[in-house]
Every structure is written in structure tokens, then in C-alpha cells.
Amino acid sequence: MNNPIEQFKEEVKQNIEKLGEDTQLRELSEQWFCKSMDDKYSYNFRWMGRPIIQYPQDIMAMQEIIWDVKPDLIIETGIAHGGSLIFYASLLTLLGNHGHVLGIDIDIREHNRTEIEHHPMFDKITMYEGSSIDKDMIQKVFEFAKDYQKILVVLDSCHTGSHVLEECRLYSPLVKQGSYLVVMDTCSEMIYRRMKEANEELPDHLVRPWKLGDNAMTGLQEFLKENDRFQIDTGIDHKLQISCAPNGYLQCIKD
Numbered sequence: 001m002n003n004p005i006e007q008f009k010e011e012v013k014q015n016i017e018k019l020g021e022d023t024q025l026r027e028l029s030e031q032w033f034c035k036s037m038d039d040k041y042s043y044n045f046r047w048m049g050r051p052i053i054q055y056p057q058d059i060m061a062m063q064e065i066i067w068d069v070k071p072d073l074i075i076e077t078g079i080a081h082g083g084s085l086i087f088y089a090s091l092l093t094l095l096g097n098h099g100h101v102l103g104i105d106i107d108i109r110e111h112n113r114t115e116i117e118h119h120p121m122f123d124k125i126t127m128y129e130g131s132s133i134d135k136d137m138i139q140k141v142f143e144f145a146k147d148y149q150k151i152l153v154v155l156d157s158c159h160t161g162s163h164v165l166e167e168c169r170l171y172s173p174l175v176k177q178g179s180y181l182v183v184m185d186t187c188s189e190m191i192y193r194r195m196k197e198a199n200e201e202l203p204d205h206l207v208r209p210w211k212l213g214d215n216a217m218t219g220l221q222e223f224l225k226e227n228d229r230f231q232i233d234t235g236i237d238h239k240l241q242i243s244c245a246p247n248g249y250l251q252c253i254k255d
């Protein structure tokens with residue numbers, strides 16, 4: 001192969017495949033990830049000044065997906081401080097494709113709303129308040145989405161199994177071949193399992209409505225049993241190693 005660009009791509013592809021077989025690195029990554037969860041590591045970052053509750057690896061994965069897919073609408077359930085909405089809006093601005101970001105949250109705190117509305121990226125952002133699986137909300141989202149062609153969906157709201165399964169069912173029809181449905185927080189299953197195996201007590205901030213056997217990972221697994229339009233992009237998991245969304249990057253493989 002003489003083309004240096006293709007050659008480098010191939011080297012990276014092989015490197016990622018090898019990472020997928022590296023059980024030692026996987027074990028170390030899981031150990032590191034669990035310890036970092038104890039330390040609330042994901043709360044430490046900001047994008048253009050706003051807190052983004054993500055691991056930097058997942059932020060990088062989203063950047064690569066957005067570049068490859070070039071969506072004109074990104075829908076995210078779960079806004080919190082708004083850092084992820086602003087991150088997506090900034091990338092759409094750089095793409096220059098007049099794309100938009102729609103965020104949905106059951107509780108948009110007044111101070112967060114004010115900060116987001118005064119942010120330079122706000123002209124690309126719309127926010128709806130309410131439960132992501134509420135019937136009227138879904139109607140509003142589909143009405144909003146009808147003028148867009150290529151939609152990327154990120155689910156990062158309530159991480160119980162039933163809520164995530166319902167979100168997958170309701171939002172997946174918006175995602176078409178080549179784009180992604182990203183399910184965040186699938187790491188919970190691994191964290192709760194390892195803590196149980198080690199007889200460790202959950203720190204207060206990990207005592208949530210979701211738990212071992214009922215979380216984003218189990219919701220996603222149920223969804224994949226009933227839907228054959230999506231496939232886990234394992235290459236992303238292998239490359240990231242450290243991720244809040246293991247097996248959660250679902251590529252749409254058919255319309």
C-alpha cells in the first residue's frame with residue numbers, strides 16, 4: 001500500500017483490533033474506571049465554559065461520530081448543565097451545515113437555563129422541559145425533527161432499564177442508516193457487578209434509581225433483542241477502553 005493516508009488508517013484499524021483482544025488492558029481500564037467513578041471524575045470537565053458530565057474519551061468518540069455522520073439534528077435526552085448540548089452545537093457550527101441541537105430534560109434548573117441561553121452557541125440549541133418518554137414530549141420532538149434529514153440521538157437521562165428501553169423504542173425511528181443512537185451510562189452494570197463481587201459498599205452518589213440488573217446496559221440489551229436496525233460499534237469500545245457507554249454506540253445499519 002503506497003498511499004500514506006490509507007496506510008496510516010490501516011495501521012490504526014489494526015491497532016484498535018488488537019486493543020479489542022487485550023484482556024489485561026481491559027481489566028486495568030475497568031479497575032481505573034471504577035475507582036474514577038468513586039472520585040466523581042466525570043464531573044470535572046467543561047466545554048466552552050459549561051460543565052459537561054462525560055469522560056473525555058466519550059467526548060472524543062462523539063466528535064469522531066459527528067464528523068463522520070455530519071448530522072443536521074442532534075437530539076439529546078438529559079441536559080444537566082448543558083455542556084454536552086454546547087459541545088454538539090460547537091461542532092455543528094464548525095461543520096457549517098446549519099445543524100441544530102435539541103435537548104430534553106425533566107428538570108432544567110433555572111441557573112443552568114440562564115447560562116445556556118446566554119452562551120454564544122445558544123442560537124443552535126432548543127430545549128424542552130419534561131420527561132423524555134412522555135407522550136406529548138415525543139409528539140413535540142417528532143414535530144421538531146420533521147424538517148431534518150440526518151439525525152443523531154444521544155440518550156443520557158434516567159438510566160433505569162425500563163426508561164432506557166422505552167427511550168430506545170421511541171427515539172430510534174428518528175435514526176437512519178449510517179447514523180447513531182448512543183446510549184450513555186451503560187457502564188453502570190460493570191461498576192455495580194464489580195462492587196458486588198468485591199463486597200464494596202456503594203458511595204452515596206452511586207445510589208440511584210438504577211442498579212445491578214436494571215440499568216442502561218440491560219435496557220439496551222432488551223432493545224437489541226427486539227430491533228435489528230442497530231449494531232454495536234465495537235471498534236469504538238476497543239479504541240476508547242475507558243468509557244461511560246461501553247456497547248452503547250449503536251450504529252444504524254438499515255432504514
Ligand SMILES: C[S@@+](CC[C@H](N)C(=O)[O-])C[C@H]1O[C@@H](n2cnc3c(N)ncnc32)[C@H](O)[C@@H]1O
Pocket residue numbers: 051052053054076077078079080081082083084104105106107130131132133156157158
Ligand atoms: C447525566 S445528566 C446529563 C448530562 C449531560 N448529558 C452532559 O453530558 O453533561 C442526566 C440528566 O437527565 C435528566 N433526567 C432524569 N430523568 C429524566 C427524564 N425522565 N426525562 C428527561 N430527563 C431526565 C436529569 O434531570 C439530569 O439533568
